[in-house]
Amino acid sequence: MTKQFDIIISGGGLSGALMALSLIDCKNEKGQPLSIGIVEANPVLNDPSLNFDDRVLALSHGTATYLNSLGLWQQLKKVAEPIKNIHISDRGFYGKARLYADNHQVNALGFVVEMSLLGQALLFCLKEKNKLIGNLTWFTPDKISDITWQEKHVEITLNSETKLNAKLLLACDGVHSACRKFANISVQESDYEQSALIANVCTAIPHDNLAFERFTETGPIAMLPLSKQSSATNDSRCSLVWTLPPEQANKMQALSDKQFQTELECAFGGWLGAITHVGKRDVFPLKLLMADEQVYHRMALIGNASHTIHPIAGQGFNLGVRDVNQMAELIKTSLNNNQDIGQFSALTKYASQRKLDHQQVIGLTDSLVTLFSNKLPPLVVGRNLGLKVMNYLSPLKNALVRKTMGY
Secondary structure, X not given: OEEEEEEEEEOOOHHHHHHHHHHOXXXXXXXXXXXXXXXXXXXXXXXXXXOOOOOEEEEXXXXXXXXXXXXXXXXXXXXXXXXXXXXXXXXXXXXXXXXXXXXXXXXXXXXXXXXHHHHHHHHHHHHHHHHHHOOEEEEOOOOEEEXXXXXXXXXXEEOOOOEEEEEEEEEOOOOOOHHHHHOOOOEEEEEEEEEEEEEEEEEOOOOOOEEEEEEXXXXXXXXXXXXXXXXXXXXXXXXXXXXXXXXXXXXXXXXXXXXXXXXXXXHHOOOOOOEEEEOOOEEEEEEEEEXXXXXXXXEEEOHHHOEEOOHHHOOHHHHHHHHHHHHHHHHHHHHHOOOOOOOHHHHHHHHHHHHHHHHHHHHHHHHHHHHHOOOOHHHHHHHHHHHHHHHHOHHHHHHHHHHHOOO
């Protein structure tokens, strides 16, 4: 027997769970809640850590506002650390820029939260909502093994041989999206030939809600303020994202904690004093991936299934949140107008509305990577002049801040 749904979400990670939470209150033309199914390979309901690890996310002001509108911020506000100011500098050169929340009439430019805590909050809110509405069904652990596109629905077969039928399929299944591959949507992929070394560290000087973006000869170092909620010491905690050539990143990962602390202090400088403790270090290769098409017949790509970008400006997750928001709004509009939620005209509208935002954010991150990974003297001089100009030219600074805040 085929199980009927209005919407199937492929993937129960951050994008998929957030997509479900954004739609769970929606009702059809008869006033009935939309039936939603989530297909997830990992048994996240029993072990959330399988999808939501200890990496850290920078949430833009716009993302925090959206999460608040979903009722999620109540679960996060105690563990999400505000970024009140940002310090941008080029190691060994004079170029510097400062961004202050007070200058933009907000309490924080953004927030920093561990993925595990955000994932737990998402699953908790979904569970509580589903107790009241009962319109969400999880298929986990399970995977999509086949998709057949029909005129008015999508037929989905799972590894468990369960068969599902939906008006709309939302691919929230990450960089290796099975849905994207079944639809034969090609991707543009570019290897940055860099890796991100990620760890949580403690520092002798309190961060005072100041985030650092420090450009060095080997790549940018981001130090993001973290809450003390899960810290075993009284020292200030930060999330480190250190971009390095792959071979150097692997060497740094293999160092003893003491050796690593010395290397980091040398590269980052004395802004936060001594590095007093280093947590688990992970290394991730950095690539740009962009799908050639954002939509297909009765299907749309959301988040990392559509785009995976460099972490240099901390915009990857926030870009995906805006995908979720835009798709939810279009589905609500279709429902209000008694229209088919999977009609291609609505999906193409989603693609066109998201195109400019995708291009702007990818253009910004790519430009920063190129500019600050280059040692050519003219570019070094140019970027330092640019930092100085931006620091004192309000319209330029305001435009950058608004984009990174998610507006």
